[in-house]
Amino acid sequence: MDLLERSQVLHHNLKDSGIISDVKDQGNSASCFAHVGVSLIESVYAMKGVNMSFSVQNVLDKVKYNPEKGGKIIDVFDHAKNHGLCREDAYRPYTELKDGPSTSYKDKDWVQTKRYFIHDYNVVHVKNEDDIRNLLLDRPIGVRMIVGKDLFGYDGGIFRGETSPSRTKKGKFKWHRIELIGFGEERGVRYFIAKNSWGKEWGENGYMRIRSSRRPNTYGASRIYEHPISYPILCPSP
16 A cells, blocks of 8 residues: 555454454563563564464573563563564463562573574664555554553543543552554554453453544553554564
8 A cells, every 4th residue: 555545544454354362361460561572572473374372481581571560562572572472372381470489591491492582672662643544554552651540441432531540659650551553443443453451351352442643742541642553573484
């Protein structure tokens, strides 16, 4: 598609292409960053015809993060680029927490496990809804949004933003990482489609729709434009 054709697309859902992996449940841990990072890497492998589930627990064991605040999606990409990910069925089960012996890169079981790498990743500063829509025509992307009571209680429909945001002791917003996988429009209201990591019983079978905004100088619903977005890059042959 040329630029004009891309700008005229109203509905696009990457689930329809079969490259979006199953929804997982992070439980009570602050591991959304790891779930999103792993899910995005699963998608770029699926785009090359390789469908597999990678271990989120492996990422939690190896990557530094704050158990209460979480971590960065790009740290997951750095781990995958430099050390590789392993299949979910080749690593210990997900427990939500770091495991002491498994945190070392010299761990015997880790050294002997087959690993899967990415070539690199991109971090992009977006200014508006159209920037994100253009990216989503080609790939899913990782973003972060304000979290609060409205998000926890979301059970369907178009989410219009957090009215009761959670805050830290210093008064700053608390953030949650999600994966955007598409966009659409309903009765004149435009929205993004997001995959969450709170299990399939949350939201719309684990997914949600977030109202988007074309107004200039705004961050969109739940401020998802405020911070850079990211996505991984895979070599031609996985």
